[in-house]
Amino acid sequence: xxxxxxxxxxxxxxxxxxxxxxxxxxxxxxxxxxxxxxxxxxxxxxxxxxxxxxxxxxxxxxxxxxxxxxxxxxxxxxxxxxxxxxxxxxxxxxxxxxxxxxxxxxxxxxxxxxxxxxxxxxxxxxxxxxxxxxxxxxxxxxxxxxxxxxxxxxxxxxxxxxxxxxxxxxxxxxxxxxxxxxxxxxxxxxxxxxxxxxxxxxxxxxxxxxxxxxxxxxxxxxxxxxxxxxxxxxxxxxxxxxxxxxxxxxxxxxxxxxxxxxxxxxxxxxxxxxxxxxxxxxxxxxxxxxxxxxxxxxxxxxxxxxx
Amino acid sequence: xxxxxxxxxxxxxxxxxxxxxxxxxxxxxxxxxxxxxxxxxxxxxxxxxxxxxxxxxxxxxxxxxxxxxxxxxxxxxxxxxxxxxxxxxxxxxxxxxxxxxxxxxxxxxxxxxxxxxxxxxxxxxxxxxxxxxxxxxxxxxxxxxxxxxxxxxxxxxxxxxxxxxxxxxxxxxxxxxxxxxxxxxxxxxxxxxxxxxxxxxxxxxxxxxxxxxxxxxxxxxxxxxxxxxxxxxxxxxxxxxxxxxxxxxxxxxxxxxxxxxxxxxxxxxxxxxxxx
Ligand SMILES: Nc1ncnc2c1ncn2[C@@H]1O[C@H](COP(=O)(O)OP(=O)(O)OP(=O)(O)O)[C@@H](O)[C@H]1O
Ligand SMILES: [Mg+2]
Numbered sequence: 001x002x003x004x005x006x007x008x009x010x011x012x013x014x015x016x017x018x019x020x021x022x023x024x025x026x027x028x029x030x031x032x033x034x035x036x037x038x039x040x041x042x043x044x045x046x047x048x049x050x051x052x053x054x055x056x057x058x059x060x061x062x063x064x065x066x067x068x069x070x071x072x073x074x075x076x077x078x079x080x081x082x083x084x085x086x087x088x089x090x091x092x093x094x095x096x097x098x099x100x101x102x103x104x105x106x107x108x109x110x111x112x113x114x115x116x117x118x119x120x121x122x123x124x125x126x127x128x129x130x131x132x133x134x135x136x137x138x139x140x141x142x143x144x145x146x147x148x149x150x151x152x153x154x155x156x157x158x159x160x161x162x163x164x165x166x167x168x169x170x171x172x173x174x175x176x177x178x179x180x181x182x183x184x185x186x187x188x189x190x191x192x193x194x195x196x197x198x199x200x201x202x203x204x205x206x207x208x209x210x211x212x213x214x215x216x217x218x219x220x221x222x223x224x225x226x227x228x229x230x231x232x233x234x235x236x237x238x239x240x241x242x243x244x245x246x247x248x249x250x251x252x253x254x255x256x257x258x259x260x261x262x263x264x265x266x267x268x269x270x271x272x273x274x275x276x277x278x279x280x281x282x283x284x285x286x287x288x289x290x291x292x293x294x295x296x297x298x299x300x301x302x303x304x305x306x307x
Numbered sequence: 308x309x310x311x312x313x314x315x316x317x318x319x320x321x322x323x324x325x326x327x328x329x330x331x332x333x334x335x336x337x338x339x340x341x342x343x344x345x346x347x348x349x350x351x352x353x354x355x356x357x358x359x360x361x362x363x364x365x366x367x368x369x370x371x372x373x374x375x376x377x378x379x380x381x382x383x384x385x386x387x388x389x390x391x392x393x394x395x396x397x398x399x400x401x402x403x404x405x406x407x408x409x410x411x412x413x414x415x416x417x418x419x420x421x422x423x424x425x426x427x428x429x430x431x432x433x434x435x436x437x438x439x440x441x442x443x444x445x446x447x448x449x450x451x452x453x454x455x456x457x458x459x460x461x462x463x464x465x466x467x468x469x470x471x472x473x474x475x476x477x478x479x480x481x482x483x484x485x486x487x488x489x490x491x492x493x494x495x496x497x498x499x500x501x502x503x504x505x506x507x508x509x510x511x512x513x514x515x516x517x518x519x520x521x522x523x524x525x526x527x528x529x530x531x532x533x534x535x536x537x538x539x540x541x542x543x544x545x546x547x548x549x550x551x552x553x554x555x556x557x558x559x560x561x562x563x564x565x566x567x568x569x570x571x572x573x574x575x576x577x578x579x580x581x582x583x
Contacts, residue, residue, distance in 0.1 A: 020567075057405055059564060079407045083311075087405040091565075093398030097331035098324075109320045110408040112309045153407070 008071065010035050010157055010188045011056060016065035018051050018212075025051045027212040028065070033205075038179070038189040040203035042196075044301050048212045049192040050090055053161050056190065057087050070157060083112055086155035090162050090192075092142045096135030100126055103134060104148055111153030120148045123181075125174055139166050147175060151182065158182060160191040164198060176201055196293040210301040223296055231265040231290055233272065234258065235283040244279070246271040314412060321408070321416030322423075329386070329424060339386055340428050343378035346498075347371060347432060351440050364530055366500075368443065371436030372452075372529045373497045376522045378428035379456065380463045380492075383421045385484040387467030391417065393477030396565055404563040418464045425460045444529065448537035452528035458543050459521035462550035466517070469557040475566055488518075495519040496526075517549040 009032040018026040026048045033039040041049050054060040055067060058074035058081070067074060072081040095103055101117055108114040121130055124144040129137060137145065143166055150158060160179070164172045179189060179202055193199055199206050200220040207217045216223055237258050245251065247268050252259045262268040265288060276283050291299075329335055347370050354366030394400050403413055436442030467484070474480035492498055494513040501510070513519040524539035 059401060059405065077404075079409060082405065082407040085405075087402070089398065089402060089405075091398050093402045095328060095399060097328050102324075102327070106320060106324045107406060109312060110317065110406045112311045112407075149402070 009033060010037075010070055011039070011190060012066075012068045013052070013056070014066040016052065016055065016067060017063045018048070018055065018060070019063045025212055026055075029209070029212070029214055031207055031214065031217065033188060033190060035188055036183065036186050037204045038183055038191070038202050040199040040206045041190070041192045041209055042194070042199050042206055042297060043192075043209035044194070047209045047301070049209060050161055052209075053159050053190065053192055057085065057159050058082070083153065084156045086150040086153060086158040088146050088150035088158070088160045088163055090165075092139075092146045094134045094137075094142055094145075097133060099131050099133055100137070100145055101130045103145070104152055107149050108152045113154040115152055115154050120152060123178055124148045125171070140168060140171055143167065144171065144175070147178065151178075155187070157188045157190070160189065162192055162194065164193070164195070172198070196297055200293050208297060208300045215300045216296075220293055223293060230261040230263050231288060233260040233262060233265065233269060233286075233288050235286040237281070237283070244275065246275050311407075314409075317408065317412050318416055318419070321413060322419040325417055325420035326423065328390075329420065332390075335386055335390065339378060339381045339424060340431065343374045343381065343428065344432060344435065346377075347374040347436070350374075364532075365441075367436055367440035368529060368531075369500055369526060371432055371440065371442045372526045373522055375429040375432040376459065376518075376525050377492055377497050378432060379425035379460055380488060380518065380521070382425035382428050383418075383460050384463040384467040384470070385488060386424070387417060387421050387464055388470035388474065388480045388484045389477060391468060391471035392474045392480035395471070395562065396477050398565055400563045401565065410563075414468065417468075418461070421464050421467070422457075422460050426456075429456065442529070443531060445531070445533075447535070448528035448533060451537040451539070452525055455521065455524045455528065455539070455543060458546050458550070459517075459525070462517055462546045462553070463521070465550045465553035465557060468561070469553045472557045472560040472562065491516050491518045495522050497522055517546045520546045 011031075011033040013032065014030050016026055016029045017024075029048075029052060031039070041052065043049050051060065055062050056069050056074055058077045061075060070081065070084055072078060074081065098106075100121060104117045104120055108117060121127055124147055126141060126144055126148070129141060134142065134145065143163070147160075147163060150160065163179070164175045167175060176198070179191075182189060189202075191198075191202065203220060205217065206220055206223055207214050208223065209215065235258055236256050237253075238256070247260055247262070250260050250262060250268070260268060260272070269288065273283070275281075329339075347367075350370045351367045354370075391400070404410065433442065433444065437444060470480055470483050474483060491513070494509055495516070495518040496513070497518075520539075520542035524537065524542045527533050527539065528537040
């Protein structure tokens with residue numbers, strides 16, 4: 001690794017804006033990604049994830065703001081830049097008439113450094129399809145091939161736009177281990193996803209984006225104040241028995257479901273269960289939980305309309 | 308850091324890859340290689356060895372080179388326009404654009420492959436003409452025929468890429484090439500041998516477009532009455548002019564990403580299948 005790699009962020013985005021005619025798809029986004037980091041962009045459909053990623057890849061132009069990737073301006077589409085990046089697009093593009101092996105060979109031949117075709121096929125688990133025409137592959141297999149094509153040039157930085165959409169659970173695990181493997185080689189990864197568990201598993205840092213703006217950034221553990229957020233106690237209760245309830249000021253009642261947000265769960269839980277025993281009430285479905293990344297995400301993106 | 312692949316090896320690999328894709332697309336191969344051949348066989352059967360038209364040669368001696376030009380134009384103009392536009396719809400051009408492959412090499416490889424296919428089509432046509440229909444080939448005009456073929460193929464390849472550049476989709480490119488090539492083929496004397504009775508407006512009209520300037524000198528090169536080496540520099544230059552303008556406009560208007568509507572439509576289909 002050369003010294004400036006250590007000193008400079010791999011990706012630096014400042015006040016990025018993108019308009020499509022009247023549509024403001026990206027409205028002033030800033031973030032930076034360090035070398036060796038896995039950075040996830042999370043957000044609902046139409047939030048602007050692909051727009052941001054494709055500007056960084058050099059596929060789209062920006063309306064305003066500054067973007068620097070590996071010291072390059074992606075908008076110039078320089079060969080030396082594209083030799084250092086790998087791209088997995090959201091929509092798989094297939095040359096249906098060719099075989100898996102042929103396509104990997106052709107794309108590999110474009111790069112100065114390249115990974116061996118056989119190794120790649122094994123890495124993405126397509127050994128049995130080595131000589132199959134691509135049009136005969138299933139949707140998930142095509143996306144695995146895309147993943148192979150994204151890393152065939154042994155890139156320093158990999159862009160993954162929803163890399164595991166359409167994967168079955170075991171293929172998703174496999175893709176995760178490929179990405180883990182890339183990071184252990186010191187590669188930098190920028191990925192977008194809708195899946196909370198994916199962000200949680202893979203990302204060092206997450207940016208949640210909604211409606212073209214970043215609404216939160218942080219590690220998966222601290223995102224949206226998740227680490228300091230109040231514990232949530234929930235249970236079911238009949239309406240007529242609420243009298244004398246100890247922590248009423250923190251409780252919310254919604255069609256029989258009581259939700260208590262507590263800063264002091266040990267004490268509050270003790271009070272609640274004590275009250276229940278005194279009144280001989282059963283706290284049906286009692287649950288104590290910290291907000292999941294999914295809860296935080298839904299709150300941040302304001303969307304029950306999403307999931 | 309290892310070596311960058313050389314332009315030469317990139318061009319070789321890319322041309323081979325384009326060729327392979329062509330030969331694995333039965334429809335494209337059929338319409339380019341066999342369709343013109345079939346027309347030639349039918350015309351030779353119907354018109355036999357009767358001499359007709361102003362050229363005064365047998366039907367086969369006229370139709371073999373004329374249909375060879377038609378095949379060459381299908382291999383370049385139609386084929387490049389349609390496959391390139393479809394590849395853009397599929398997102399393949401976009402993916403290529405994201406690699407370090409210089410776009411010029413990608414485009415030249417497409418043209419090289421199309422030229423080789425055109426040469427193959429012409430070769431098949433002329434060979435069958437010579438072997439089965441007594442078509443004559445003249446040493447004196449071989450060179451001018453070859454140069455006319457080269458310039459014609461380059462021009463129509465450029466025009467094909469221009470159609471791909473301005474088409475909104477693969478379907479649109481198909482319509483545009485059919486709607487232009489077929490009528491022009493009639494007017495330019497590919498299907499109908501020009502005679503003294505041919506209306507002069509057809510003659511005037513067809514001379515505006517490059518196809519006439521490809522067919523006429525190429526057919527003349529196989530006419531026993533042609534004197535000298537058969538050079539028609541005016542036609543060659545006029546075709547080149549079309550080619551140069553086409554290249555400039557194609558570069559100006561070329562798009563690599565799929566049109567937005569299509570991307571959304573494909574995405575809709577994809578997520579629909581994911582949800583179920
Ligand atoms: N080429 C385009 N022309 C016009 N509008 C566009 C274009 N591309 C994207 N948009 C709009 O910009 C917004 C952001 O789109 P984008 O594709 O970046 O979202 P996304 O976060 O990637 O969504 P998804 O999760 O569905 O992939 C959307 O409202 C979309 O309709
Ligand atoms: Mg997207």
